[in-house]
Amino acid sequence: MPDDKKFDDTQIGRANVEDTPELLRYYDDLKGKGTGALWTVANKIEPWEPVSQSVPMIWRYADLREDVLRALDLVTPEKAGRRVIYLDNPGRSDVAAAVGWIYAGLQVMNPGENATAHRHSASAIRFIMEGQGAYTVVDGHKMTLGANDFVLTPNGTWHEHAVEPDGSLCIWQDGLDIPFVNAMEANFFEVHPDLSEPVVFPVDDMTKTWGNPGLTPGGGSWTKGYSPLFKYEWDRTYEALHNLSAASDGSPFDSVLMEYVNPVTNGPVMQTLGASMQMLRPGEKTRAHRHTGSYLYQVCKGSGSSVINGQRFDWSERDIFCVPSWAWHEHANGSATEDACLFCLNDLPVIRALGLYREEALGENGGHQPVTG
Helix, strand or coil, rough: CCCCCCCCCCCCCCCCCCHHHHHHHHHHHHHCCCCCHHCCCHHHHHCCCCCHHHHHEEEEEEHHHHHHHHHHCCCCCHCCCCCCCEECCCHHHHCCEEECCCEEEEEEECCEECCEECCCCCCCEEEEEECCCCEEEEECCCEEECCCCEEECCCCCCCCEEEECCCCCEEEEEEEHHHHHHHHHCCCCCCCCCCCCCCCCCCCHHHHHHHHCCCCCCCCCCCCCCCCCCCCCHHHHHHHHHHHHHCCCCCCCCCEEEEEEECCCCECCCCEEEEEEECCCCCCCCCEEEEEEEEEEEECCCCCEEEEEEEEEEEEEEEEEEEEECCCEEEEECCCCCCCCEEEEEEEHHHHHHHHHEEEEECCCCHHCCCCC
């Protein structure tokens, strides 16, 4: 629990200046010259600990799916650019973020449709939620995609998304660092001059080349700042979780967790976005902790609940929920017989690269939060 004395703004070392008529006139004079007195904003811009503008919330797939499907009749991919219903966190509506500096949305396409090829400064991921026949082309590499597969479209790469004519209606989660790149005032967007990115390599070549555990291709080289393994397959991921579960108890806070990595560097898949998959064993409950960095979870298997800053959120397959930076959180598998799996998109690569990562375990009540909402 917070130490009230530790967070007391009246102590020496914190700004604690009372307004006077003379000071207010002084502040007005400074404002007219494009300046200001630091002590009037110091406590706000340098809080005792992170104060996230994002609020914990859940987007239930059962509630959203029909709204996503309505877009099929209302707009075309050509007119919309991308037919997406984005996730709007009320605390981050000004930057169209789902949590922190992460944008997310649900994109839907019919069989035979494709979205115009483009590229942008923002890095992106796609996580397939339902359907068959979806594929993504990235710089000439075509990746075929199934449910729970995870694909990268790194910054600066030409890419397009489509569904094969003999496929089915497909929905996937988009995740991008658009708010972060915009905050850096560094975002560019281009439409492909031919409106489509040609496939110039064998289908799924990057998976066949770079997706072999413990092995790298002879003579292969990769110097770009993102993973060459554009597609991460669900079957292999789920198998890896079970292999780890058989050999380890896992973390008391995250249970059995595997991070998606760049096979060349063993670092994050992209420079600004990281991803992981975790498995909760039947009946398992994790202990609460908090850390810097924003997390966006999708339930790809099972059902259960999470307590975030004292508020309980019950979730089931395909629901998406967020954990803001420095928010207490813990998870529980609601089934006594089946495991549950959570995909997580996060901004930890940025947090860690800047030396800003910090983590804290909840010490009271056996590591579990009191549920207040």
